Amino acid sequence: MFSFFKRKPKEEAATAPAQPAAAPLTAAAAPPASLPETASADSQPVLSDAAPEQKRSWLSRLKSGLAKTSSSLTTLFIGARIDDDLYDELEAALLTADAGVEATLFLLDTLKKKVKDEKLTEAEQVKTALKALLLELLTPLQKPLELGRHQPLVMMITGVNGAGKTTTIGKLAKHLQVHQQSVILAAGDTFRAAAREQLAIWGERNDVTVIAQESGDPAAVAFDAVASARARGTDVVMVDTAGRLPTQLHLMEELRKIKRVIAKGMDGAPQEVLLVIDGNTGQNALAQVRAFDDALQLTGLIITKLDGTAKGGVLAAIAKTRPVPVYFIGVGEQIEDLQPFNAQEFVDALLQ
Known part of the structure; x- marks a missing residue:
């Protein structure tokens, strides 16, 4: 379940500058047999048989922890019209969710442009567009x-x-x-x-x-x-x-x-x-x-x-x-x- 560390490939590690007077790599530093050597950030670790159930439990707890913010955001799009009132309510919800002024204005401005350029007419489409923008904003933070x-x-x-x-x-x-x-x-x-x-x-x-x-x-x-x-x-x-x-x-x-x-x-x-x-x-x-x-x-x-x-x-x-x-x-x-x-x-x- 805890296969979340990116391990440096052997060949790359071998060319890295040696630390002065550092002790040599021990056997413990080699990748465990149950995990493949990670050649790129896209490589997927091998998980145990219990991992899917544990993963579902983790995701359930994460959703529960963020339920208050999730509810305040998602309910805005239920039967909503795409107008200034929707954007005003979305702005208030993002600020209340601690997104901050700079990120909130960035998301709203980009979302409005996306809605216009892609001619989105349904509230659910706007919600999907917001999810895509959030993902694009947060993905650079993801690093092993x-x-x-x-x-x-x-x-x-x-x-x-x-x-x-x-x-x-x-x-x-x-x-x-x-x-x-x-x-x-x-x-x-x-x-x-x-x-x-x-x-x-x-x-x-x-x-x-x-x-x-x-x-x-x-x-x-x-x-x-x-x-x-x-x-x-x-x-x-x-x-x-x-x-x-x-x-x-x-x-x-x-x-x-x-x-x-x-x-x-x-x-x-x-x-x-x-x-x-x-x-x-x-x-x-x-x-x-x-x-x-x-x-x-x-x-x-x-x-x-x-x-x-x-x-x-x-x-x-x-x-x-x-x-x-x-x-x-x-x-x-x-x-x-x-x-x-x-x-x-x-x-x-x-x-x-």
Whole structure:
């Protein structure tokens, strides 16, 4: 079920620049027998017999999580006339769904042009056209997480308090193990004892080493974790960091320091800088993406908690104003509730 990581083909990996003094690739970095080597982004992984049922369950939960927004959008087209009133109601619905002003105006202007050019006369045709535009807007955000390119792959995980960052790290660690990747976790949130304890619990649950200190410099913890991974030939290092608001400038500077120190421990690291976002925070999520991207040059996003009051439109806002790839989305607390972002599935859930 968790076949969502794009693995670098052997021949491409062989020509990639070697990391200075990095440990050689271990056997664990080779593709598992159950998964084909991915030659292109279009290659499809082999799924287990239980995958179709699990997939249906996942899609059902995603649709349920986005049901409120879906209802407000789809009901507009029931028996509607294609006129200014429909466009006004659609504008209000998109703004309420957290799509933001820029994405909303872009979608409306493009939709009106499409309706005119294609001479659409039925409301259902307009709805289909809107789905196509949303899919076109969101598809560039869809990107797989690659394994096997770096040894180790160092992932720095950031986000504000309450976004589900530490829990997400635990889920990802388990998924990586399913793909035969050895993992080390770095408890870089040295300000909050509960965060270290929570990460330690995930480490015990997944039988993963956790590098931690009772107190001290989080950058030093990250450095030690990278050094340990290189010495052991570990495949992936995941560095937890303290949750903070983008307005806390001194703490944002500390994140920059952690990133610099990691780079000293391994040239080119961290290769992935991920921001975990609570899907319920609406336009605040876009502000977080801007701030953390400006500070750290994000490589990907993980959007959690799309299982309650989340409106989902914020992905459109992100795609239009700060198109950082969305690696994963989450709809619940279970490990299987975190899945790779698929634009087609998301749009289908949003406009059922």
